[in-house]
Amino acid sequence: MTGVHEIISLPVGAQPPRARTRSDAGELSLDGRWRFAWSPTALSGKDPADPGDTWDEIQVPAHWQLCGYGAPAYTNLRYPFPIDPPYVPEANPTGEYRRIVRRPPGWDGGRVLLRFDGVDSWFEVWLNGSLVGRGSGSRLTVEFDVTELLTGGDDLLAVRVHQWSFASYVEDQDQWWLSGIFRSVALLHRPAGGIDDVHIVADYDQHTGDGLLRVEARSREPVTVELTELGVRGVAGETIRVASVEPWSAELPRLYRILVATGAETISADIGFRTVRVDGGRLLLNGAPLVFRGVNRHDFDARSGRALTRDVLERDVILMKRHNVNAVRTSHYPPDPYFLELCDRYGLYVMVECDIETQGFSLVDWRGNPSDDPAWGEVYLDRMRRMVERDKNSTSVVMWSLGNEAGWGVNLAANARWTAERDPSRPIHYEPDVECEAVDVYSRMYPTFDELDAIGRHDEAALADPARDGRRRGLPMLMCEYAHAMGNGPGGLADYEAIVDAYPRLAGGFVWEWIDHGLAGDGPDGRRAYRYGGDFGEPVHDGSFVIDGLLFPDRTPSPGLAELAAVIAPVRMRLDGDQLSVRNRWSFSTTEDVGFRWLLVLDGEVVDAGLLDPIVVGPRSECRVALPPAVRRAERDTPAGGELWLTITAATGSARPGIDAGHVLARTQQRRRAAAPPTAAELLPPAPEARPTTVDQRFDHLARPTALGPFAVAQVGLDVWRAPTENDRCPGLGEQVSLETRWRAAGFDRLVDRTVEVRLGDGSVRRVARYGSPGLDSGFDVDYHWTARDDRLRLDVVIERRGEWRLPLPRLGVVLALRCAEPGATELEWLGLGPGESYPDSRSANWYGRHRMTVRDAQVPYVVPQENGNRSDVRRLRLTVPEGGLRIEGVQPFEVAVRPWSTEQLERAQHAAELAEAGLLWVHLAAGVTGLGSASCGPPVRSSGRYRAARVRLGFDFVPEAG
Structure with a gap:
């Protein structure tokens, strides 16, 4: 039997759609606590005249699945019911809502509308038991005229909402299927002689700098238009040329307050003058190229679904502005x-x-x-x-x-x-x-x-x-x-x-x-x-x-x-010798309000800093300036030795909408002086100590050190595998097989080793090992050479691929498991790119310097655990616990990830909350890693981001430090 919610139809009893306005006419919010009853089928058995005095209460707006009724379900494109339009299953969860409403005093005369801003997916409305109308279009406003049904006293408003309806077939939008009244509900007073609708068009003429204003209004009374700031007074229906307006853009969002009025109602709106057109094969705003550096945005909150507060909406907008986003597609x-x-x-x-x-x-x-x-x-x-x-x-x-x-x-x-x-x-x-x-x-x-x-x-x-x-x-x-x-x-x-x-x-x-x-x-x-x-x-x-x-x-x-x-920053800089190039990517703003600052950084520590003279670059323009003498003087005065970097930052000089003064828009760096290259002796394994050394006190039977600084060593081994990322798991455009599948086929996830040879000497130990996977004849040959000298242990590793294959590697290096009472609380400091994680195809946000945080804070809490937390171009690493510290110095820059859990734990966990520390600190030291790509729905890692080395040599000094 066909239900009314399965009939393809327009909203019943709805008013013609109109603009959302800010009016001085009365408005009464009906948000708050409503009576609620839930049924697993469309036949709820509830009478619209039943006030529901004994029912539960529910908050409006909200989704009932997030309030304990039924359960959420997620599909990307699959319908969670048979495709048989317009019919839906009989198992059709239904919510019954009840609320008492009272027409406010002073609303006599005119009409009263009942407005719903969002109900998922189909609903019926009654007032005092009489049908008001029916609505669909979950994310679309619908209004009903309830003037004749209001008594002036307590009136019973009843709403019945079905989760599934004919409308569900056109709302398959890659999100949680969530139901109910999830946006605001209100009563609106529409005074006699008010403005039923208004259409404001405010164009901008980039040739003259004038605005063109036209207001169309639907009213039975004459409608006036007033824009006091610009001295505009007119009437609806006429086009008004407004001289010398400031145009609106995302960069300079200039708004003007306009009043549209009759004797009974005044509507105020904040408008901007701007013109969008396609011309000459380009998208233009106010005559200038319009380039979207945007994001797709669903309405979503982790606790309330699509029922969002104004604070959450504003937080999103501010976050976008602070991350250089200039555009939003309201998907979907x-x-x-x-x-x-x-x-x-x-x-x-x-x-x-x-x-x-x-x-x-x-x-x-x-x-x-x-x-x-x-x-x-x-x-x-x-x-x-x-x-x-x-x-x-x-x-x-x-x-x-x-x-x-x-x-x-x-x-x-x-x-x-x-x-x-x-x-x-x-x-x-x-x-x-x-x-x-x-x-x-x-x-x-x-x-x-x-x-x-x-x-x-x-x-x-x-x-x-x-x-x-x-x-x-x-x-x-x-x-x-x-x-x-x-x-x-x-x-x-x-x-x-x-x-x-x-x-x-x-x-x-x-x-x-x-x-x-x-x-x-x-x-x-x-x-x-x-x-x-x-x-x-x-x-x-x-x-x-x-x-x-x-x-x-x-x-x-x-x-x-x-x-x-970092990638879409509105200002781009490049250092070339003693010249700084500044490119302004804004279409309408100059860099007049951007401050440029320089910093000289020696081995990660700022040794001098200063401000550059103002650099004013016009929209979509670029200039080159010489570095000031102060930079070169500071460079000359910096002590010899160490690695010297020059950093230039560009920051807002004053506050902008959503952005504080001093907010860094962009940065660039240049290495001005390289560290002294390692000597031949440093590149080669050091000679053993001259004094006698008892080898077995430093190393175990597998040629591993028993301790490194305050940490007992539980494991040292080859590190090739990574917990697959979401992108690793998908083939990506143009490929038939995912990286994860190829890596597993090569056995990278199940390597086992065999000791080929162990050589012991005074203060040194050498182990040659062969790694392979069951059923395969390819693998890796690894030569570990530990040497004790002075206050440190030196590890030299040579890793060589074995077999005929050209597969990119997840990573290639060594991993150490160090015993630690509280691994996540270990203090981590490194000299290299940071502070965030970095990979070959995702590193623009990071800069060279000295960075500090706990190991726990260095983990990236992806909802689905996966490879994360890699840091690139690292020169030195320090791990500190209350008992002391361990400094790791690379003979060459290296990749590092330090974790309070193993790769196997990371791979097994389905949710971040399942990860638990187990008394081991895992230190991954690699010659290289493969990048990320976006193969989960897009192209895979480009060839330039795939790590393919066939043979690498790594060298590290492990230096204990006192607590």
Whole structure:
């Protein structure tokens, strides 16, 4: 039997969509505690006239699955029910909501509207037992007129929400399936003679510096327009030229307060003058190139799902600004409307996306896809209209997106035609329109580097239709999704940015995605754990594919976000001898308010510093300046010996929206003096001590030292394997087999060793070992040579591949397991790149210096444990515990990772909270490591980031230090 929620239909009883406004008319929030009852099926058995006095209470807004009713489920593209549109299972969880409302005094006359900003997925509304209407479109506002149903006393508001409905087929959006009233609910007073809708268009003429203002209003009364700051007074319906306005951009988000009024109502709006257009194959804002250095953002919080507070929304915007992000794609639906207010105010370009995705139909070859079924046409157009009408006055919205991964068809084409006619001021985007039939920009997801380069050169693969091919080649191109940030990664951000920089056609892109969707829970020992697909027992799920953000679930920035911030920095600097090149990548701002500072760093310690004279570079310009004499004097005065580096930082001179004064935008470094190269004697194993030494007191029967400083030695061995990253586990574009699969096939995860030879001498021991894997004849030959001299032990290692294979290695070096009472509390200090982790294709965020933290703090808490915490170009390493310290000095720069757990523990754990310290400190010293890539959904590690050495020689001095 067909339920009403399975009938393809528009919202019933809904008001025409209109702009979100800030009005002096009355508004009563209905957020708070509601009565609630839950049913596992659509037949809840509840009467809309039942006030629910004995029911539970639930917070609105919220998802009921996060309040103890039912359970969350995650899928990427698979529908968690049979594909049989528009029908859904009878097992259809349903929530019944009840609340008493009272019409506020002073609301006599006019109308009263009931507004829902977000209900997932389909709902019915009653007032005092009478049906008000029905709604769908989970992330879209719907309003109902309840004027005639309000009594002036206590009125019973009843809402029934079904988790599954016909609408679920067009909301398959790679996120948790969560239900309920999750955005705000309010009563609105619409006074007689008020303004039912307003459309504000504020264009900017870059040739004259003038603004063009036009306000269209829907009202029965005359409507006036006032912009006091600019001396503008007029009426709705006329176009007003406003002289000498300051244009709006994400760099300089200048807003003006405009008042639109009748005698009964005043609407205020903060508007910016700006013009977006496609011209000459480029995307332009106010006549200047518009390049998105953006992110894809779902509404998400680890505890509340998509029910976000204003504080959380503002925190996201501020974090974006502080990490040089200038754009947001609201994947894959319109956001909470307050988010757009914040983007207007702080300065972010926004691509608002329609609440449409049907990717699950791709698994059945797009059969029955609603996008190409005329029966769904009105539903599609209604969703587009509700988005455009609500957000049409948002200055930050510079592009409309028809939706995401919904295939192609007549309904999307119709949406594009309607949008182009309704709002010609903004370009239209839709990535699956690969032939650019209805869009204004060419869009790609996860292009390879070669593909992106070809598109930048207008040399992409041709379309069959020459006319369409010619049109597409003339359009700007953007990446609506790229650099999949799942787990440790993404690698290759700098390579992407270099290609975008090289070609005017390329308008940048949006990294996937902003935040890990890990739902908070309790792990072992009461530690917080974050859960992903399958953790709630759901039979259909897509595992950890929802853990793919630049922020961890608690909104802590990941190393990937730090890398992105460095790569997309608005100021770029390069040192060349005594010349500093400064490139201003802003389109509208000069560097007048940027302060440049120099620091001389000797072996990681700042020995001198100062300010550079102001360097003023115009937008999209570059200049070269000579380093001041003070730098060269300081360099001459620095004592000889050691490694000398010059660091230049660029920082904000004064506060900007979301950014404090003194915030470092960018830095560059140059090695001014190399450390003295190791002597031949240092490169070779040192001779044994002249004095007699009892060998067995220093080394065990396996030729390992028994102690290094305050640490007893539990293990010394070859280090090749790493706990696979999420990117290691996937083949990536253009490859058939993942790195993890290839590495396991080569046996890197199960190497066993055999001692070939042990030689003992006074103060030295040498062990030659052969490593291989069961069933394979390839492996490694390793020569360990320990020598005692003075106050230190020296380890020289030669590692040589054995066998015919060219496979890149996860890493290549040695690992030591040191006994330690509290490994995570060990103080870690190193001279090299830091402070964050670094890999061959992800190191732009780090700089050479001396860095300090605990071993525990050096771990990166990826929700799914995996390889992490590597530090590159390290010269010295110090480990300190209360009993003393151990200094490790490399004969050559090396890679290091120090962990309170083993690689095997890291690999076995499914959640970070499962990792437990076990009295061992694991020190990984490597000649090289393989990079990260973004193969989880994109290209794999480039060849330049794959470590392939066939033979390496490493040398380390281990020096005990007193406590």
